[in-house]
Amino acid sequence: MDRNRQATDRQSLTLVLLPGLDGTGKLFQPFLSLLPPDLPAQVITYPTANPLDLSELAAYVRDQLPEGPLILLAESFSGLVVLELLRSNKLSPKAVVLCATFAVPPRPRVLWLIQRIPFIEQFTHSVPDSILKHFCMGEHATQEQLDILREVLTGIPPRIIRHRLNLIARFQADDKSRFEIPCYYLQAMGDRLVPASAANLFQRHFIPFQIRQIEGPHFLLQSQPGVCAEQVMSLVNQVTEAEI
Numbered sequence: 001m002d003r004n005r006q007a008t009d010r011q012s013l014t015l016v017l018l019p020g021l022d023g024t025g026k027l028f029q030p031f032l033s034l035l036p037p038d039l040p041a042q043v044i045t046y047p048t049a050n051p052l053d054l055s056e057l058a059a060y061v062r063d064q065l066p067e068g069p070l071i072l073l074a075e076s077f078s079g080l081v082v083l084e085l086l087r088s089n090k091l092s093p094k095a096v097v098l099c100a101t102f103a104v105p106p107r108p109r110v111l112w113l114i115q116r117i118p119f120i121e122q123f124t125h126s127v128p129d130s131i132l133k134h135f136c137m138g139e140h141a142t143q144e145q146l147d148i149l150r151e152v153l154t155g156i157p158p159r160i161i162r163h164r165l166n167l168i169a170r171f172q173a174d175d176k177s178r179f180e181i182p183c184y185y186l187q188a189m190g191d192r193l194v195p196a197s198a199a200n201l202f203q204r205h206f207i208p209f210q211i212r213q214i215e216g217p218h219f220l221l222q223s224q225p226g227v228c229a230e231q232v233m234s235l236v237n238q239v240t241e242a243e244i
Contacts, residue, residue: 083177087177
């Protein structure tokens, strides 16, 4: 296909990014900077004035979506929001990208421990770099990456963090839901928060479904933005070619 024609088609498609547990979208910047300039992208930031359940978050996302065809990219926690959005609303994205996400509570023991940290706001300020590397950013994370992550975490109201952790702990997947929507699952091979089996659960929901394995930690878009951008653009190009 002619490259100019492909670029023109991409301009009519919007990549909508839904953030992880932080809900800020600030951590998408390394990934966004590597996307082609002719692909419109929109980051949705979750409100923090009041705790919202998954149905309320899904309704909020729906109201923020742009007109026209779109691809949804959901990071971690937002995989639950996408499932709720597709189940509860008449939405037909051209494709879905799921990055290191889950459809059942991952690592229940780790989740149980985090929920019981008595002063989570103090913990996010003082969490050791070694823990951020081990569970989030990987052993090769730079100090700048760790500082940005800590800054984002400390900016979230503690009650919002606890509420979202509770949403994860209580979530029950609906095995009956089937979506005929192309889905890429970007699987972090070094993920210490989400097990590899989490990807298989989404295979029950999406047709067609593909797992793309990428070396990296749970924060895959931040640690491997270039590889992730290539994988996402591969799906974008498939969608635009199918439309011609």
